[in-house]
Amino acid sequence: MxxxxxxxxxxxxxxxxxxxxxxxxxxxxxxxxxxxxxxxxxxxxxxxxxxxxxxxxxxxxxxxxxxxxxxxxxxxxxxxxxxxxxxxxxxxxxxxxxxxxxxxxxxxxxxxxxxxxxxxxxxxxxxxxxxxxxxxxxxxxxxxxxxxxxxxxxxxxxxxxxxxxxxxxxxxxxxxxxxxxxxxxxxxxxxxxxxxxxxxxxxxxxxxxxxxxxxxxxxxxxxxxxxxxxxxxxxxxxxxxxxxxxxxxxxxxxxxxxxxxHLPPLPPRAPREVIRAVKVAGDRFALAVRMPGEDGLYLAVSQSGALVHVEHVEGERAGSSQAIPPGDPRRTELEGIVARWAGA
Amino acid sequence: MGERDREGGSASGTDPRQTLPEASGPRSMEMQACPVPQGLWARRESDHSFTVGLREETRQKVGRITAFRGPVPGSSYRSGDPVVSIESDKWVGHFPLPMDGIVVAVNESLYQDPSPINRDPQGSGWLFRYRPTGIHGPEADPPPSRTQTPSA
Known part of the structure; x- marks a missing residue:
């Protein structure tokens, strides 16, 4: 230009x-x-x-x-x-x-x-x-x-x-x-x-x-x-x-x-699934997600609204290796949550 | 965006401290919306207040809005005072009050989730409601019956 x-x-x-x-x-x-x-x-x-x-x-x-x-x-x-x-x-x-x-x-x-x-x-x-x-x-x-x-x-x-x-x-x-x-x-x-x-x-x-x-x-x-x-x-x-x-x-x-x-406190949030999002660069975010009806905490990385990495760090089903591979039902559910969050 | 969409006049930046989470939604959606300057719309409600939001064309121009802050309910502002800030594409813009008035409500749900401004700027994405207190407004001066100092 x-x-x-x-x-x-x-x-x-x-x-x-x-x-x-x-x-x-x-x-x-x-x-x-x-x-x-x-x-x-x-x-x-x-x-x-x-x-x-x-x-x-x-x-x-x-x-x-x-x-x-x-x-x-x-x-x-x-x-x-x-x-x-x-x-x-x-x-x-x-x-x-x-x-x-x-x-x-x-x-x-x-x-x-x-x-x-x-x-x-x-x-x-x-x-x-x-x-x-x-x-x-x-x-x-x-x-x-x-x-x-x-x-x-x-x-x-x-x-x-x-x-x-x-x-x-x-x-x-x-x-x-x-x-x-x-x-x-x-x-x-x-x-x-x-x-x-x-x-x-x-x-x-x-x-x-x-x-x-x-x-x-x-x-x-x-x-x-x-x-x-x-x-x-x-x-x-x-x-x-x-x-x-x-x-x-x-x-x-x-x-x-x-x-x-330090601005005045915001009104209480409605319960949210994505509890923390940090923009790393561009459209890439580090996310912390709580699944509905589950106590666990999931950490994820999204790129342009799509999941590129997921791990389960808290909760009964959190394994020792933690990373959740594609095809795992938890990952599928998280993909939906993150896509809704990114589109909001 | 924001002040960039002004059709004239000038405005300072909104103070981000201008926020108080006490608000209720507009009581009436029956009145016809009318355009006011600075990329906003205003709609007279049955209680003689005005609900204000972002015009659809303004919203399209500025892109996806990612943050919003509004004025302090109960506070008086002069025409042209910046009372709303929005952010899009890492740019912060400000919108002034169309005319002297007292802010009676802010759409507080937008503080946590501004997406209704993107989806429905003339409906659930309304920004704030105020009662005019003077006749210093630029284009949308209401008739005298609407300019009485409210008791709110």
């Missing part, structure tokens, strides 16, 4: 924030969104990396449902609820973020076509950077960048204060232990399953490249990727005093409020 030939790409401000504490790394873009929406600043690309590891919740997620809060505390991790979509992420200093803040109309096409359009449009930039690094990377819609089918970059977006925010990052290295351990787990084996699934489905620059890029190489590569795709021209800039002030006065206090991170 490319813009009509001959059009001069619009000028965007480039903000290099460098290595920042987690709140600034994750949320300064919200302050920028206000000035962009009000016309005080042009559309802006922020390039930043976190100085420390932290946990980011998707806008709609409930911390108590998603996180093992004891483990998060034990690791001394800050939890930040971002204003964009998607699931829980573990961020660490190996990652480089790009955050795009822009007004409606910045993306060619019909206004209101939805986030998938914007993601497909702008992710050409980081994709080009990955290509420049020598990686055969692709976009897996709506928002993953993958190398040989394994996710190396997660992305999400949202509307905030009258502007659009698209955030994403490149994984520098992979800490599947931390990624899995911060998530709430209904059974110890579920966490093991998460680790193995993440190791299978995710990758990182240090795994793919003999010499991972250091220092400012990645921010420069990302900026070049956006420009070479002619998505915009970058003009180096600094945060406005108003953006710094708003960040300190409004954004930071809101994010530090307990009620922002």
């Amino acid at each position: 490319s813009d009509p030939p001959g059009e001069v790409p619009p000028a965007w401000r480039r903000l290099d924030l460098g290595a920042c504490e987690p709140y600034r790394a994750q949320t300064f873009a919200e302050s920028v969104a206000v000035s962009v929406a009000q016309g005080e600043a042009p559309d802006t690309l922020l390039l930043v990396r976190p100085r420390e590891s932290y946990v980011s919740l998707g806008f709609h997620q409930v911390a108590e449902e998603e996180l093992d809060l004891e483990e998060v505390a034990r690791r001394g991790l800050t939890v930040i609820r971002r204003v964009t979509g998607g699931g829980t992420t573990f961020l660490d200093p190996s990652q480089t973020f790009y955050q795009l803040v822009y007004r409606e109309g910045a993306v060619p096409g019909v206004p209101g076509e939805g986030g998938a359009r914007d993601l497909a449009h702008f992710l050409r930039g980081p994709l080009r950077c990955l290509h420049e690094l020598g990686l055969r990377a692709d976009l897996r819609p709506p928002s993953d960048l993958v190398v040989a089918g394994r996710k190396i970059s997660g992305n999400a977006g949202g509307d905030w204060e009258g502007a659009h925010i698209l955030v994403g990052g490149l994984l520098g290295s992979l800490d599947v232990e931390a990624m899995a351990d911060i998530l709430r787990s209904p059974h110890p084996r579920f966490r093991e399953l998460l680790r193995s699934e993440m190791a299978r489905e995710l990758t990182s620059l240090d795994h793919e490249l003999p010499a991972p890029p250091a220092g400012e190489v990645l921010p420069r590569c990302l900026a070049r990727g956006f420009e070479e795709e002619e998505l915009f021209r970058l003009v180096p800039g600094e945060p406005l005093p108003a953006e710094e002030a708003r960040f300190q006065r409004e954004v930071l206090p809101r994010h530090r409020e307990r009620s922002w991170v």
Whole structure:
């Protein structure tokens, strides 16, 4: 997808924030969104990396449902609820973020076509950077960048204060232990399953490249990727005093409020069969399932709604080998449960 | 989606804390649905409240909705205040209140399972119900008899 030939790409401000504490790394873009929406600043690309590891919740997620809060505390991790979509992420200093803040109309096409359009449009930039690094990377819609089918970059977006925010990052290295351990787990084996699934489905620059890029190489590569795709021209800039002030006065206090991170409890759930679902990457999920009328617990992996692995970890019929082969009546019943869950 | 579907005006992001699980369903489905701005529909109920949901064309445009948060029942909002957030394709969008009003109910079942918005956005996927309190609404201003401050 490319813009009509001959059009001069619009000028965007480039903000290099460098290595920042987690709140600034994750949320300064919200302050920028206000000035962009009000016309005080042009559309802006922020390039930043976190100085420390932290946990980011998707806008709609409930911390108590998603996180093992004891483990998060034990690791001394800050939890930040971002204003964009998607699931829980573990961020660490190996990652480089790009955050795009822009007004409606910045993306060619019909206004209101939805986030998938914007993601497909702008992710050409980081994709080009990955290509420049020598990686055969692709976009897996709506928002993953993958190398040989394994996710190396997660992305999400949202509307905030009258502007659009698209955030994403490149994984520098992979800490599947931390990624899995911060998530709430209904059974110890579920966490093991998460680790193995993440190791299978995710990758990182240090795994793919003999010499991972250091220092400012990645921010420069990302900026070049956006420009070479002619998505915009970058003009180096600094945060406005108003953006710094708003960040300190409004954004930071809101994010530090307990009620922002820990939402009010949801109403009691009706009894459910799928009691825990974690999206590993793409359409692949790790699931914990309770069968109706049975005390046991089943763990499963689904891909696009179909079961690819099932094991029985609790209950009278749980065997020592645990894995349930195709054709077993329990697996057939689970296939129906998971298909209904995926189609909901 | 959400604010992306606005036909004008601006809105801030919805505060995800705007949720309180106390709600009941719409009492009357007899009134005719009418379009309002920002990709929503509104239907006047027999108690002079309005039930609000997502227009079918909006839902088709934004794709499969995977999460929803609504306003706080009992709270007053101004026209244009973002009161609903939805998520689809990893994108969060917000919808503003069509006119000043007090929210009287939220479809709390959508918090755990937003799939009715996808299946039946004009029926069981309704989002919230409110009573207008002013005449600042953009297009769908009700007649004066419907704008009295409710006692709810």
